[in-house]
Amino acid sequence: MSWTTEAQAAEGGMTERAFTLAGDNGDVPGVYWEPAEGGADALVLLGHGGTTHKRVPYLIAVAQLLAARGVASAAIDGPGHGDRLTIAHTGDNFKAVWDAGGGTEGMLADWRAALDFLHAETGERPTGWWGLSMGTMMGLPVCARDERIRTAVLGLMGTWGPNGAALTEMAPKLTLPLRFLVQWDDEIVPRDACLELFGLIGAKRKTLHANPGLHAAVPQFEVAASADYLASQLRR
Amino acid sequence: MSWTTEAQAAEGGMTERAFTLAGDNGDVPGVYWEPAEGGADALVLLGHGGTTHKRVPYLIAVAQLLAARGVASAAIDGPGHGDRLTIAHTGDNFKAVWDAGGGTEGMLADWRAALDFLHAETGERPTGWWGLSMGTMMGLPVCARDERIRTAVLGLMGTWGPNGAALTEMAPKLTLPLRFLVQWDDEIVPRDACLELFGLIGAKRKTLHANPGLHAAVPQFEVAASADYLASQLRR
Numbered sequence: 336m337s338w339t340t341e342a343q344a345a346e347g348g349m350t351e352r353a354f355t356l357a358g359d360n361g362d363v364p365g366v367y368w369e370p371a372e373g374g375a376d377a378l379v380l381l382g383h384g385g386t387t388h389k390r391v392p393y394l395i396a397v398a399q400l401l402a403a404r405g406v407a408s409a410a411i412d413g414p415g416h417g418d419r420l421t422i423a424h425t426g427d428n429f430k431a432v433w434d435a436g437g438g439t440e441g442m443l444a445d446w447r448a449a450l451d452f453l454h455a456e457t458g459e460r461p462t463g464w465w466g467l468s469m470g471t472m473m474g475l476p477v478c479a480r481d482e483r484i485r486t487a488v489l490g491l492m493g494t495w496g497p498n499g500a501a502l503t504e505m506a507p508k509l510t511l512p513l514r515f516l517v518q519w520d521d522e523i524v525p526r527d528a529c530l531e532l533f534g535l536i537g538a539k540r541k542t543l544h545a546n547p548g549l550h551a552a553v554p555q556f557e558v559a560a561s562a563d564y565l566a567s568q569l570r571r
Numbered sequence: 572m573s574w575t576t577e578a579q580a581a582e583g584g585m586t587e588r589a590f591t592l593a594g595d596n597g598d599v600p601g602v603y604w605e606p607a608e609g610g611a612d613a614l615v616l617l618g619h620g621g622t623t624h625k626r627v628p629y630l631i632a633v634a635q636l637l638a639a640r641g642v643a644s645a646a647i648d649g650p651g652h653g654d655r656l657t658i659a660h661t662g663d664n665f666k667a668v669w670d671a672g673g674g675t676e677g678m679l680a681d682w683r684a685a686l687d688f689l690h691a692e693t694g695e696r697p698t699g700w701w702g703l704s705m706g707t708m709m710g711l712p713v714c715a716r717d718e719r720i721r722t723a724v725l726g727l728m729g730t731w732g733p734n735g736a737a738l739t740e741m742a743p744k745l746t747l748p749l750r751f752l753v754q755w756d757d758e759i760v761p762r763d764a765c766l767e768l769f770g771l772i773g774a775k776r777k778t779l780h781a782n783p784g785l786h787a788a789v790p791q792f793e794v795a796a797s798a799d800y801l802a803s804q805l806r807r
Contacts, residue, residue: 519770519779530766533781534755542793543781545754545769557778 339364340570344371351551356411356448356462360437363445364392365411365420366488367453369396375407375460377569379451380446380484382466382473383410384491384551386424388417393558399464400562408465408487411449413473414442430497439476439498446477454483461569465561467491467516467553468524472498478513479505486568488561490516493528494535506535513538514564516553517545524550572688580607583635590692592684594648599681600654601647603689604625604634611643613805614689615686616682616720618702618709618786619646620727622660624653629794633701636798642805643693644701647685649709650678657798666733675712675734682713690719697805701726701797703752703789704760708734711768714749715741722749722804724797726752727786729764730771742771749774750800752783752789760786 336356345351349368356363366389371377379401381394389410398408412419414436421435422428437445450462464487466474471492478484490554494503513536533543548556572592581587585604590601602625605611615637617630625646634644648655650672657671658664673681686698700723702710707728714720730739749772753765769779782790 395600517779531755541783543753545779545781547775547777 336448338456340494347395347402348372349399349402354452356445356452357449358437358441358445360414360441360445361419363411363449364389365409365449367407367409367457368402369457370402370405375402377406377461377463377566378457379406379463379465379565380450380474380477381408381410382464382470382477383413383416385429385469386416388412390417394480397558397562400559401465401566402475404562404566406562406566407460409449409453410555411445413469413516414438414445426498435498437528439501442473442527443476443480445482446473450481450483459483461485461551463487463569464563466491470548472496472502475502475509476505478511479508485511486565487511487513488516488565489513491518491521491524491529491553493524493530495524495528495532498529499528502532503535505536506532508540510537512540513542514561515541515543516557516561518550518552519547521550574692575742580765581631583631583638585638585788587665590688592681593689594681594684595671596650596677596681597655597795599685600625601645601649601685603643603645603693604638605643605693606638611638611641612688613642613697613699613703613802614693615642615644615699615801615805616713617644617646617650618688618700618706618713619652620703621658621665621705622652624648626653627804631720633794633798637701637802638797640798640802642798642802643696645685645689647681648676649705656675669733671688675737678709682709683717685718686719695719697721699723699801699805701724701801704786708732711738711745712741714747715744721747722801723747723749724801725749727754727757727760727765727789729760729768731760731764731768734763738768738801739771742768743773746773746775748776749778750797751777751779752793752797753779754786754788755781755783757786762773
């Protein structure tokens with residue numbers, strides 16, 4: 336596992352640097368962002384959504400919001416996604432794509448290796464998670480298993496989908512402070528399944544924020560507030 | 572309707588002044604708070620909870636949070652509550668108390684008279700509402716009817732209780748930006764009834780915030796954030 340580029344200027348007051356991990360399911364490419372002026376005192380792992388990838392624009396926008404708050408961030412391609420595509424997305428074959436990329440256990444190993452690498456290379460800074468939808472399919476298990484992660488923004492996911500059983504089982508073990516986003520008119524993940532998953536989460540300090548709108552229509556003010564939340568929690 | 576005391580110093584950097592309205596159901600006593608240094612550019616009406624009154628400590632705490640943000644506030648005793656007590660609270664006679672004090676229609680007239688008085692006496696400043704539980708039994712109808720109120724914090728109430736039918740009917744007519752608080756383990760108002768009421772509210776800009784805990788255990792950070800929200804909305 337190693338850097339594959341030098342740090343280079345990126346939009347939104349950041350620098351960006353690529354890395355690659357040698358995973359059990361093939362190479363896992365990742366990207367690390369930090370404020371252009373350096374000095375980040377915290378790190379957030381960014382989990383992308385289904386059918387997207389580590390550099391999808393909305394994830395870069397979150398990285399920019401975090402950088403503006405002095406926080407570094409990093410993303411990797413999830414199982415079967417981005418540069419790890421082995422089966423084309425057809426709209427209804429998510430589970431096949433996910434499983435071909437290593438499934439939940441492979442995903443856990445990938446993220447553990449990524450955080451090992453990032454802490455070794457950039458410092459063991461207070462670390463959080465931001466990820467919605469498939470970013471929660473990844474983030475909930477990762478945050479439940481890896482004690483180095485101390486706060487999270489999750490959401491747009493429920494006791495539902497290809498790893499719904501794993502999420503249901505792991506939710507009570509998730510005890511870090513977190514914010515959980517729900518879209519009231521979610522046309523992909525049933526709202527009741529999202530509410531049920533929030534209810535199962537073991538954390539005492541968990542807050543649900545729900546707004547009207549479809550799955551991908553999380554209001555911009557809520558996204559900005561989620562960056563405020565992580566920056567604040569990581570500096571407590 | 573008139574002031575009944577001079578403004579006097581109160582705890583938390585405020586001044587406090589009492590007033591009384593001649594209502595259809597007897598005198599309605601109220602209290603007005605503003606920052607000790609004056610200069611408030613907005614006003615928030617505070618609706619107290621069931622079996623409490625206009626000067627219950629948690630409401631004064633909200634008045635202090637608002638005053639610290641340069642916002643004035645005011646509360647009146649609700650139907651059959653506080654100094655308007657005509658039937659003693661027994662724990663299961665809320666509807667009798669509410670109806671004896673004028674019920675939903677009388678409550679609407681009381682609050683309209685209170686806002687008429689406050690705007691005439693202290694200026695027609697941007698005006699909001701803060702009220703949970705019975706404070707939403709009052710606030711939802713008041714905010715749906717009175718166009719002078721432009722933003723609200725509501726919650727801990729559902730399609731339930733003595734005016735549940737009125738709330739259900741009026742919710743779609745409530746179109747102002749609002750934040751709605753839910754306690755996930757509410758032992759008084761069923762959670763599903765709270766979620767249903769939130770879903771029925773007609774506002775496009777509505778956000779639900781839910782936290783673990785019993786009815787009266789709204790976290791302090793959420794209360795402080797609700798004051799931030801109102802101050803911000805009233806200055807848009």
